[in-house]
Amino acid sequence: MVENGDVHEEILFRPIEQTGRGFYWTVAILSAFILWGVVAYVTQYYWGLGVAGLNQPVSWGFYVTNFVFFIGISHAGTLISAILRLSKAEWRRPITRMAEVITVMVIFVGAGQILIDLGRPDRMLNVIRWGRYQSPLLWDATSISAYMSASLTYLYLPMIPDIAILRDRFVGRRKLLYSVLALGWTGTEQQHRVLNRAIAVMGVLVIPIAVSVHSVVSFVFSMTLQPMWHSTIFGPYFVVGAIFSGIAGLIVAMIIFRKAYGLEYYLKPIHFRYLGQLLLIMSLFWTYFTFSEYLTGYYGGEPEEMKVFWSKFNGAFAVFFWGMVFCNLVVPIASLARLAHHTIGKVLTASIAVIVGMWLERFIIVVPSLSSPRLPFPPTTYWPTWVEFGETAGSFALFALFYVLFTKFFPIISIWEIREGREVGVKEVQERVLSYLPGEVEA
Amino acid sequence: MEHSNTDQLVKTLQWLWMFVFILLVGGIISWISHLIYAAWWLGDVPSASIGISLVAMPIFVVLLSVVLYVFWGLAVRGRGQ
Amino acid sequence: MALWGMVIDLDRCTGCQACVMACKAENNVPAVGADQAKRGRTISWMQVLTEQDEEHPENKMRFVPRPCLQCDDPPCTKVCPVFATYRNPEGIIGQIYGRCIGCRFCMAACPYNAKYFNWYKYQKEKPGQNPDVSLRPKGVVEKCTFCHHRLQKARAQALAENREFDPREYVPACAESCPAQAIVFGDLSDPGSEVSRLAQSPRAFKLQEELGTKPKVIYLTEGEGGG
Numbered sequence: 001m002v003e004n005g006d007v008h009e010e011i012l013f014r015p016i017e018q019t020g021r022g023f024y025w026t027v028a029i030l031s032a033f034i035l036w037g038v039v040a041y042v043t044q045y046y047w048g049l050g051v052a053g054l055n056q057p058v059s060w061g062f063y064v065t066n067f068v069f070f071i072g073i074s075h076a077g078t079l080i081s082a083i084l085r086l087s088k089a090e091w092r093r094p095i096t097r098m099a100e101v102i103t104v105m106v107i108f109v110g111a112g113q114i115l116i117d118l119g120r121p122d123r124m125l126n127v128i129r130w131g132r133y134q135s136p137l138l139w140d141a142t143s144i145s146a147y148m149s150a151s152l153t154y155l156y157l158p159m160i161p162d163i164a165i166l167r168d169r170f171v172g173r174r175k176l177l178y179s180v181l182a183l184g185w186t187g188t189e190q191q192h193r194v195l196n197r198a199i200a201v202m203g204v205l206v207i208p209i210a211v212s213v214h215s216v217v218s219f220v221f222s223m224t225l226q227p228m229w230h231s232t233i234f235g236p237y238f239v240v241g242a243i244f245s246g247i248a249g250l251i252v253a254m255i256i257f258r259k260a261y262g263l264e265y266y267l268k269p270i271h272f273r274y275l276g277q278l279l280l281i282m283s284l285f286w287t288y289f290t291f292s293e294y295l296t297g298y299y300g301g302e303p304e305e306m307k308v309f310w311s312k313f314n315g316a317f318a319v320f321f322w323g324m325v326f327c328n329l330v331v332p333i334a335s336l337a338r339l340a341h342h343t344i345g346k347v348l349t350a351s352i353a354v355i356v357g358m359w360l361e362r363f364i365i366v367v368p369s370l371s372s373p374r375l376p377f378p379p380t381t382y383w384p385t386w387v388e389f390g391e392t393a394g395s396f397a398l399f400a401l402f403y404v405l406f407t408k409f410f411p412i413i414s415i416w417e418i419r420e421g422r423e424v425g426v427k428e429v430q431e432r433v434l435s436y437l438p439g440e441v442e443a
Numbered sequence: 444m445e446h447s448n449t450d451q452l453v454k455t456l457q458w459l460w461m462f463v464f465i466l467l468v469g470g471i472i473s474w475i476s477h478l479i480y481a482a483w484w485l486g487d488v489p490s491a492s493i494g495i496s497l498v499a500m501p502i503f504v505v506l507l508s509v510v511l512y513v514f515w516g517l518a519v520r521g522r523g524q
Numbered sequence: 525m526a527l528w529g530m531v532i533d534l535d536r537c538t539g540c541q542a543c544v545m546a547c548k549a550e551n552n553v554p555a556v557g558a559d560q561a562k563r564g565r566t567i568s569w570m571q572v573l574t575e576q577d578e579e580h581p582e583n584k585m586r587f588v589p590r591p592c593l594q595c596d597d598p599p600c601t602k603v604c605p606v607f608a609t610y611r612n613p614e615g616i617i618g619q620i621y622g623r624c625i626g627c628r629f630c631m632a633a634c635p636y637n638a639k640y641f642n643w644y645k646y647q648k649e650k651p652g653q654n655p656d657v658s659l660r661p662k663g664v665v666e667k668c669t670f671c672h673h674r675l676q677k678a679r680a681q682a683l684a685e686n687r688e689f690d691p692r693e694y695v696p697a698c699a700e701s702c703p704a705q706a707i708v709f710g711d712l713s714d715p716g717s718e719v720s721r722l723a724q725s726p727r728a729f730k731l732q733e734e735l736g737t738k739p740k741v742i743y744l745t746e747g748e749g750g751g
Contacts (some may be wrong), residue, residue: 048662050643055564059628119626119663126606131478133492137605142499180456183518194516224633373637376575380564
């Protein structure tokens with residue numbers, strides 16, 4: 001039963017039904033960066049990893065940093081949307097779809113980074129044939145596969161009613177696509193019950209998977225004996241950092257698409273205010289973990305750890321370390337402390353700073369520990385080459401392209417959930433609040 | 444309304460869609476079992492494999508069940524009332 | 525079952541790097557070129573580390589030849605995702621070039637940085653190479669193997685000549701070439717071997733012993749008064 005929605009709803013269908021010049025320009029620019037990335041990778045595939053700036057002892061650099069970074073961003077979606085759904089936060093309704101799409105798209109790009117980092121990518125199937133579960137990389141492979149499938153499912157299930165709406169609007173080949181994916185949805189009570197039950201289960205399932213994903217990514221470092229890697233805090237530290245960077249990524253995506261598709265009616269300052277507050281809270285959380293980590297190292301004063309510590313504090317990596325602190329702590333606090341005015345501008349500033357800051361944080365974790373080996377090796381520096389920059393730019397552009405292409409086929413805001421909010425949500429919240437207030441004890 | 448041809452095509456593609464998903468998740472589950480077997484056969488820390496699979500397998504099984512449940516509830520049983 | 529190990533006497537080591545050159549020649553370790561060396565890609569299965577002597581920092585250098593320490597609890601084998609590096613029953617940590625996917629996790633995990641990577645295809649067929657040691661392709665990790673091919677050859681020789689294999693027939697290239705006889709190699713599980721005897725010396729110490737890697741290359745510290 002398809003309702004005649006709000007006249008404003010038409011704007012949600014516009015990107016799917018029409019394609020403007022802006023879209024083609026965007027795709028062209030993104031493709032240029034992707035091309036740079038492809039050329040960079042083909043060069044690397046042909047000549048070897050030597051075209052990157054990696055060396056002994058810094059055998060991990062940009063690619064591993066990007067891997068951790070992108071997997072971190074993926075926590076935006078599913079985690080936020082799951083937690084907001086489970087806590088019945090009504091303000092989530094226009095946000096959940098965007099968040100879930102980020103997760104799905106960025107997980108592919110993130111997992112791809114590790115494949116790009118391999119010296120012998122032609123042998124990547126060896127991991128499947130001869131994998132060893134004692135290795136944290138296999139924990140990674142399993143966990144990321146679980147997250148990929150779960151987040152894909154968690155994106156798809158709540159999309160089904162929207163796909164049905166599209167099925168009833170379109171004709172021809174598109175109608176076939178939507179008909180297949182809609183799984184015969186007609187909006188009956190029984191179907192709603194099935195779907196809601198499934199979404200509730202997925203919402204609960206996806207949270208431990210998401211937590212495990214970034215924990216095992218951190219275990220790749222913390223399970224070794226290297227100074228400032230072998231730390232028990234890494235699991236929670238990385239998860240907190242991931243949620244932090246994920247919220248920032250979500251905010252940036254929301255602001256971009258709000259502008260590009262004219263979604264001001266749906267994405268209001270209040271949504272950005274709440275997300276901004278969450279971002280500020282995560283900034284403080286992240287700062288607390290970072291402080292604990294470095295204070296512990298400094299206080300213990302172990303010589304090999306201190307070598308790495310000083311290289312970050314006032315040595316070769318000082319610029320990146322303090323840049324990270326500035327971007328992740330100073331800018332968020334300055335922008336997000338009072339969000340009543342210029343909400344979107346402030347929140348955008350903070351989010352961009354956090355994205356840069358969190359990339360620096362991953363870099364600061366990966367490279368300095370490798371740069372200061374325990375034994376007295378002659379000192380070396382790590383200078384990334386055009387190949388690594390190209391690969392990074394190409395990866396960002398690829399993620400953006402996936403996202404933009406998604407919005408061409410499916411609504412970026414969950415139409416049926418907004419309708420549900422109007423029809424059912426308001427009443428539900430009223431009943432809920434009434435049940436909190438003093439009154440009669442329920443039977 | 445629609446030709447029964449299109450309807451049939453849609454139904455077939457939906458079953459195919461489910462089949463691919465089952466293949467994927469089923470494939471991952473069998474891969475994990477293969478790794479447990481390999482670790483046991485080589486004597487290479489089989490405890491790690493068993494430990495991981497105790498956590499990972501249930502997750503994939505639940506995921507598969509949820510998707511099949513939705514498919515059944517929407518596309519098969521609850522079809523176009 | 526033998527347990528192959530090595531004792532390196534730092535008092536005798538003159539830092540001449542004959543062991544490095546012998547290892548390079550024996551194992552077809554590629555010369556990567558000056559350009560690559562400047563970028564930190566030198567491959568040196570046996571590498572002589574230098575550090576200032578603690579008590580006389582301006583006057584004395586300490587030379588520490590560092591092969592793969594063939595740990596009994598190796599951090600590198602734990603993290604390999606594909607079983608390309610493993611500990612064999614005789615205590616030698618093997619490297620399977622044909623299986624390595626080049627993820628470099630073992631390189632990141634080794635606290636002694638004993639593993640090296642082929643960043644390009646450094647090795648080509650050339651005259652004068654040792655036919656007993658395979659050439660490594662690009663994109664894989666390699667490291668010191670205690671000249672394992674020499675062990676295989678010695679065992680095969682003993683079998684062909686219908687006699688018992690004598691552990692003294694197996695000597696890695698570095699031990700064989702050291703002019704100061706600073707490197708002693710042998711079976712640590714044989715209490716009568718020279719290696720076992722030296723390993724008990726009061727001067728014996730292990731690098732980074734507190735990490736628990738149980739390395740099988742044992743060093744003898746310099747004696748009193750500079751020996």
